[in-house]
Amino acid sequence: MKNYLSTLATGLLILASSAPAVADVGSRLWATGGVTSIEGSAGGGLSPWALLNGYASDEEWGGTVTLSRAETDDYSLNVTGAGVTWKNRVELTFARQTLDLDSLVFTLKNGFGLEEEELVQDVAGLKVRLVGDVLYSSWGQWSAGLQYKQNREYTVPEAIGSRDDTGADFYLSGSKLFFAAIAGRNLLVNGTLRATKANQGGLLGFGGDRNDSYEAMAEGSVSLFLSRQWLVGTEYRQKPDNLGFATEDDWWDVFVAWVPDRRVSVTAAWVNLGDVATLQDQSGAYLSLQASF
Secondary structure, eight states: HHHHHHHHHHHHHHHHHHGSOOOOOOOSSSTOOOOOOOTTESSSSSOOSSSOSOOOOOOOOOEEEEEEEEESOOEEEEEEEEEETTTTTEEEEEEEEEOTTOOOOOOOOHHHHHOEEEEEEEEEEEEEEEEEEEEOOOTEEEEEEEEEEEEEHHHHHTTTTTOBEEEEEEEEEEEEEEEETTTTTEEEEEEEEEEBSSGGGGGBBBOOSSOSSOEEEEEEEEEESSSSSEEEEEEOOOOOOTTTOOOOOEEEEEEEEEEEEEEEEEEEEEEEEEETTTTTEEEEEEEEEEEEE
């Protein structure tokens, strides 16, 4: 991970140093575009929020590009993504996830005769702001979205019982910012209800021998603004359990986000993914760099 961290740090310095020469990026308030989730949608690292990416107001266009990496005891995940927002109403996103199987390669060779060393998934997202405003509406902002996912490498998911190499998640999210909620600090609360049959977010396919129907999964997060530039928080994401091959656990994290400029944000987190494909207690570090325009 050391080389990847160095790449992210270099990218941050380039973006930050060039910021004064770039035109303002939209009219919305600082950090109200969130960061980018591992599936490309605006939100936290693990879950989409009702917020739309970038800083575009009702009369503007905006967007983001992002690089992310997570490393647990036996896996590493790289994500590249980009998104565009139209008039703070519609968000279109794309993300490519590459999961290095690392230690699981030996299990796959011995148990299934497979030698794949990585899984790749593309995620195309659409989110629409339905009603409300995260700052000023009593009930916050509400958005609906879908994420269409496709496995580019399906041999491993099929071998362990997955029923399909493509699938779609549908979700409804609500976000509300509470002013001066804790010790005079602003508090952002987010909740998402997702209909899904994705295994490990879709990286292990969709549906399985245990279950092949959509289930409703709850996700939530809270974020505290320590200042305009620093946020701390936590996320939790329920997961379906479709495969007899291995139990699938819920995900959670604790994170800190730094927003030194409207154009740049950096998010670091400690993630806990539970047991993943027979390998137990997968937890580790997550780092993401996002640029807004």
